[in-house]
Amino acid sequence: MKKAFILLETTFAIVALVGLMMRLAFVTGGDFLLVVSLGLLTMLYFIGGYFQGPSKSANADGAPATEGTALKIWSGILFSIGIIGILGTLMFWSGFRFHLQIGLVGSLAILLGLFLASRRAGAPARSLVFRRSTIIAALCAGVWLVPKPTLFHVFHRNDPQLLEKWNRVQQHPGNTTYQAELDAYRREQFASKK
Known part of the structure; x- marks a missing residue:
C-alpha cells in the first residue's frame, strides 16, 4: 500500500506542477489541472495519511504496533489543510490564507516534534513524514510570504x-x-x- 501511496502522491504532485506551469503560460486547462490534482492530493493525504511511512505489524512483545500511527494520521490531516490553503491562495478564493497558516504551523510543529524525538533517540530524522513536513512547510511558507497583489499580477499579467x-x-x-x-x-x- 505504501508503494501505491508514493506513486499516487508523485503523480498528483507532477500533474499539479504541470497545471501551475500551464496557468503561468496562459494555456487553457491549467486551472482545471491544478484544482483536480491538488484536490486529489489533499484527499490522498487526508484519507491515506496512515500509509505515509513504514508499518510495523507488531512490537517485540507481540502486541500490535501503534507508535507513529497518530503522527501519520494527524500529519496527513495537517498536510491536506496546507495543500487546500495553497490551492485556495493560488486560485484567489477568499478565506484560504487561514488554511495556509494552519498547514504551515502544523507542519512546523511536526518538524519540531520529529527533530526533538530524533535528537533524544540519537538518530537522524529521516522519516518520510519528516520529509513531507519539510516540503509542505516550505510550500506553505513560500505561498504565504508572497503578497496577494504580486500573485494576482503574475497570473493576470496579460x-x-x-x-x-x-x-x-x-x-x-x-x-x-x-x-x-x-x-x-x-x-x-x-x-x-x-
Missing part, C-alpha cells in the same frame, strides 16, 4: 485592464463604484469566453 481595475478596488476597498466596474468587467470576460 490583461492590463483587469489589473488596473483590481488595483483600484484594492486601494479603495469601500468604493462600490470600483467594485461594480471590476465585477462588470469580469462578467463581460466570462460572457465572451462562452
Whole structure:
C-alpha cells in the first residue's frame, strides 16, 4: 500500500506542477489541472495519511504496533489543510490564507516534534513524514510570504485592464463604484469566453 501511496502522491504532485506551469503560460486547462490534482492530493493525504511511512505489524512483545500511527494520521490531516490553503491562495478564493497558516504551523510543529524525538533517540530524522513536513512547510511558507497583489499580477499579467481595475478596488476597498466596474468587467470576460 505504501508503494501505491508514493506513486499516487508523485503523480498528483507532477500533474499539479504541470497545471501551475500551464496557468503561468496562459494555456487553457491549467486551472482545471491544478484544482483536480491538488484536490486529489489533499484527499490522498487526508484519507491515506496512515500509509505515509513504514508499518510495523507488531512490537517485540507481540502486541500490535501503534507508535507513529497518530503522527501519520494527524500529519496527513495537517498536510491536506496546507495543500487546500495553497490551492485556495493560488486560485484567489477568499478565506484560504487561514488554511495556509494552519498547514504551515502544523507542519512546523511536526518538524519540531520529529527533530526533538530524533535528537533524544540519537538518530537522524529521516522519516518520510519528516520529509513531507519539510516540503509542505516550505510550500506553505513560500505561498504565504508572497503578497496577494504580486500573485494576482503574475497570473493576470496579460490583461492590463483587469489589473488596473483590481488595483483600484484594492486601494479603495469601500468604493462600490470600483467594485461594480471590476465585477462588470469580469462578467463581460466570462460572457465572451462562452
